[in-house]
Amino acid sequence: MSVLLTGGCGYIGSHTAVELINSGYDVILADDLRNSSEIVVERIEQITGTLPKLYKADVTDRAAMDTIFEENDITAVIHFAALKSVPASVANPLEYYRNNISGAITVMESMAAHGCRTLVFSSSATVYGSDLPAPFVETMPLSQPSHPYGRSKQMMEQIITDAAAAGLVDAVLLRYFNPIGAHESGLIGEDPSGVPGNLMPYITQVAIGRRPYLNVYGTDYDTRDGTGLRDYLHVMDLARGHVMAMEQIKPGCDAINLGTGMGTTVLELVSAFETAVGIHVPYEIGPRRAGDIDVILADPKKAELVLGWKAEKTIEDMCRDTWNWQVKNPNGYV
Numbered sequence: 001m002s003v004l005l006t007g008g009c010g011y012i013g014s015h016t017a018v019e020l021i022n023s024g025y026d027v028i029l030a031d032d033l034r035n036s037s038e039i040v041v042e043r044i045e046q047i048t049g050t051l052p053k054l055y056k057a058d059v060t061d062r063a064a065m066d067t068i069f070e071e072n073d074i075t076a077v078i079h080f081a082a083l084k085s086v087p088a089s090v091a092n093p094l095e096y097y098r099n100n101i102s103g104a105i106t107v108m109e110s111m112a113a114h115g116c117r118t119l120v121f122s123s124s125a126t127v128y129g130s131d132l133p134a135p136f137v138e139t140m141p142l143s144q145p146s147h148p149y150g151r152s153k154q155m156m157e158q159i160i161t162d163a164a165a166a167g168l169v170d171a172v173l174l175r176y177f178n179p180i181g182a183h184e185s186g187l188i189g190e191d192p193s194g195v196p197g198n199l200m201p202y203i204t205q206v207a208i209g210r211r212p213y214l215n216v217y218g219t220d221y222d223t224r225d226g227t228g229l230r231d232y233l234h235v236m237d238l239a240r241g242h243v244m245a246m247e248q249i250k251p252g253c254d255a256i257n258l259g260t261g262m263g264t265t266v267l268e269l270v271s272a273f274e275t276a277v278g279i280h281v282p283y284e285i286g287p288r289r290a291g292d293i294d295v296i297l298a299d300p301k302k303a304e305l306v307l308g309w310k311a312e313k314t315i316e317d318m319c320r321d322t323w324n325w326q327v328k329n330p331n332g333y334v
Helices: 011-022 039-048 062-071 086-091 093-113 148-165 199-207 235-247 266-277 301-307 315-328
Strands: 002-006 026-031 053-056 074-079 118-124 170-176 178-180 214-217 232-234 253-258 283-286
Touching: 002 011, 011 026, 011 039, 011 235, 026 062, 053 062, 062 093, 074 093, 074 235, 086 093, 086 148, 093 118, 093 148, 118 148, 118 235, 148 170, 148 253, 170 235, 178 199, 178 235, 199 214, 199 266, 199 315, 214 266, 232 235, 232 315, 235 253, 235 301, 253 301, 266 315
Parallel strands: 002 026, 002 074, 026 053, 074 118, 118 170, 170 253, 178 232, 214 283
Antiparallel strands: none
């Protein structure tokens, strides 16, 4: 069984590729490498003993996607490829809508043209919007996300749902929360370009000396310590969830949360990291970022009931594995 991972050289895609290969699947990666590195492919081979096939392709390019399907007998697609920075989406909404929505449509067009029906979609907890009470449950009517990134994910979910209703795909929408951590080998991990938009890589870049201090964006949230609270999930637990969802996909379209159901604030994550690795992380308080909300927390019961999936790794595991990646790759994939 061959599985196509769009955006497969990215953070979550690369870890899912490892999990798929170790589960016996043939893996094909499609990535334009604008926010990832080709070095990832060699690292996947080092971990698994198998070199996945890479197509340097933009998923909005229909001809390129058709070529991939024509040259391979693809039975399932896991669609990761998307721009994902909340602040960047606020500054560049047209780029986010064009890339994210067009990419999802193009992938499904190629799937339909080549008889591939199984689709796992990398969605996000941002689809729940900014007005719903946490924890988020899949049956909640979605409210309006507070930024274009979240709205693009919500639109893609609707497009996939409509495609499934038309009999074009069988899909699962995996709404995951805040993935952090890295493969235990330290060979692959999160390597953001420029200033990190996510908290954990920012923490580790400060700890390794690449940045002088961590910016904490706002201390006036309605949480235990005034900083934003998120549901952090180990990336390898998340990768395992993708494989289990793909293996158990049913006709139609379903949405499933992947999270722990336990929230950690910004300052609590800083403290957990300092305890886990023994390094102080200096920080400075700044104003809130546009689009951020107080609490993002999963209700993960459906994943356990439907997939038999449950997060296994702790915050301490996430901190240690992220630090192991950062120490072994102080400047990322270079």
